[in-house]
Amino acid sequence: MSVIIFAETRDQQYKKSTLEAVSYGKEVAQKTGGKVIAVSMGGASDAASLGNYGADEVITLHGAEFATFSPEVYASAFAEVCKTHGGKTIIISNTYSGKSISGRVAVLLQGALATNVVDYPDTTSGFRVKRGVFSGKAFAYVDMQSDVKVIAITPNSVEIKTHGTSASVSAHQPTGLPTSATKIESTQTVSGKIPLTEAEIVVSAGRGMKGPENWNMVEDLATALGAATACSKPVSDMHWRPHSEHVGQTGITIKPNLYIAIGISGAIQHLAGVSSSKVIVVVNKDAEAPFFKAADYGIVGDAFEVLPKLIQAAKASATS
Amino acid sequence: MKVLVCMSVVPDTTTKITFTNSDTSFNTQGVQFIMNPYDELALTKALDIADPAGGSVTILHVGPADAEPAIRKALSMGATEAVRINAAPTDAQFVAEQIAAYAKDKGFDFILTGRESIDYNGGAVCGLLGAMLNLPSINVITQLGVSGQTATIERDIDGGREIVSCPLPFVASAQKDLCEPRIPNMRGIMAARTKPLQIIEPVSGANHVNYSKFELPQPKQGVRMISAENPEELLHLLRNEAKVI
Incomplete structure (x- = not known):
């Protein structure tokens, strides 16, 4: 069993929210045991660096399918890696990209889904997460009852922790992926501005x-x-x-x-x-x-x- | 053209949230329930597209009978018919399973949801439905146009926007900017009274999560006032006391 993180990049660099997700994954693994594996798609300049935030392994997925973001393709490829590596706790950032895939991943893995999670899980009995509800007016504690748990954490919820270690990196070229029905016609990003x-x-x-x-x-x-x-x-x-x-x-x-x-x-x-x-x-x-x-x-x-x-x-x- | 719009019913945005039964359930006492604001956008857009094409828009809600006034509102906005799946909506996965079970053999051209419900903020149903029905799912859309068998969609992405094209059928979730919500007129309100509202029983679904407890945020300790003449002090405090800059 392992803890698997969806590692998002922007311009080939890992996002801050990804570093938080890896730190979160490490914290969970310390409670539940198992390896911390980060899955990186579409290319990243320094995959091994995720080791510093707690990843034992980084799996990079390559192929023309990952050139642009497609929820169907990314979710399928990610879910496949989770299955192959015995992923029990799956960590995704609750960004727009993360929100696009978290539901699909939960269905593909037949797991429990909790989005908008704002704190580390309580694993003293079962697996309980805290999530924001009523648009910030309250919090709910949710028991995740399935074997596989998909957790989407809100950016800025947990601290980034460094461990001074490096991760082993392996590259894969997945096969049998669905073809994306959606086609990106144009992208407009505000560069140099913090989301x-x-x-x-x-x-x-x-x-x-x-x-x-x-x-x-x-x-x-x-x-x-x-x-x-x-x-x-x-x-x-x-x-x-x-x-x-x-x-x-x-x-x-x-x-x-x-x-x-x-x-x-x-x-x-x-x-x-x-x-x-x-x-x-x-x-x-x-x-x-x-x-x-x-x-x-x-x-x-x-x-x-x-x-x-x-x-x-x-x-x-x-x-x- | 056949369109399905999924709606949830949520506490009015001005609601002060409290809990009962030792913080295990939401206190609905005196709370006004409304159609989820993002779902109003989804419905309005669906009507804008289906009406000129002579199509139909089905509005679907998973929840108990007390949601019916909000469902009637959706009908008065112009939905052709309504379906209520008679079950307590325990979590996003359960709700999505119910919607998928209903929609799978109905031949909808596309399905719209709101970006999220403003009560449980899951934002998950669009993606869940996409995977359950094996359809493309496109989150947080701000523009939608359908021409023939292809939709052109603008969506929010992290730090920007993107235009995608997608063949029908698909699932998408409505974000602000998609349109202005339609306000029901008197004719719509009268017509809504006699429009069909079908009630169907739920299919059995998996129970993946359980809401065990709720909590309100910690109140602030009290505000420290700083003179308008001396904003340097604010910067000093933010740097040295709060340590946030």
Whole structure:
């Protein structure tokens, strides 16, 4: 039996969420026993490096089928490796790619599926995971009752641990894969920008910014802090910002280390999406804004006065 | 053209979440239930495509009878017929098994779900259904057009967007931006009263997971206020006290 991790890459580099998934897998293997095997598709520049995060073995899959991401092909190939290597606990990051395959993998392996998992499992009796529910308003403890368990962990949920070791790497060229029915016509990625769900720092703004033309200040602060930008629902509804930046109950749920909310009052739906952030800073001119109750640090002040000072301080702090 | 849209019924977004029975079940007391917002988008898009083609849209829900007002709303938005599978929706895998058992021999041209339900946030049904029915599954779609036997789909990917083409049939999940949800008009509401709502009994499914307990997040310790004149102090605290920058 073994713990098997779906190792995602971006531009041939392992994503931070993959390093978290491998660290998670190592932690599970220490409880349940078994090898930690990472499965890497579509090419990675340094597969052996996953050993440092706890992988004993890295299996790289090669072939024209993996040139572009297809949920059917990736899930089939990954499930096949899991079967061959006696995978009992399967770890996938709960990213868009991960979400595309986790359900398919669970069906192919006839395993139990838990997505949106935010902590290590409790294996004292059975196998219990903690997952986010009600869009961040609560957590549920779920007993996974099948022999094979497919766990999709939310990015930024666990710490990356290093072990100073290297993994053995073996390459495989799988055969008998399904042909992908879907064909990718074009891909548009925002390069050099941190995806919101994986960002450690997020600067978010709401209607208090008065209009999309003022977002340069939000972006300046984000750049100074190495942060991703986000927004509230009204802002995305008014098309000031793209919907992909909308955090909240009907947008994206995030859990960065630091969430800075500017000009957002803190409606219950918004809080749901961000309350798992480790540290929350709220800047609002209304001292009665409900968001202050959910914050760690607060500044009462007008965004247009506070932001320039904050940007300056952040720039100074970055160089000090 | 035959389209299937799967819907869940969820607490209204303003709901304050609490639990009962020693935190083992969700407290539904005083909670207003609504059609899952992403499923409204799925249904609207399905109608936008099926209506001009003279097709039909079936709305499917797995759950007990108290979901029927929300199902009627879906019918008033324009769905042709509704099916309710009479079972408590214990988890995503159970729900997907029920949907797959219903859909497998119905010849749907495509199946839409919401990106996730806003209560259990699994986001799993689309992929589960795809594998169970052996169909392509495309998550978090923001555009959908069908021409002949091919669909052109825009979907969110990590850090961007992608346009894919896919032959019918397929399963896809609706993301915000797909469309604006349709608001039922009076005629739709009247018509919904007499539209067929079929109730069928569940097939037996595997019990892969069990929800044993719920928990609310730890409340914050209280906010520390910083003068608007002195944002340097905030940066200092974030660096040295909270250690997050």
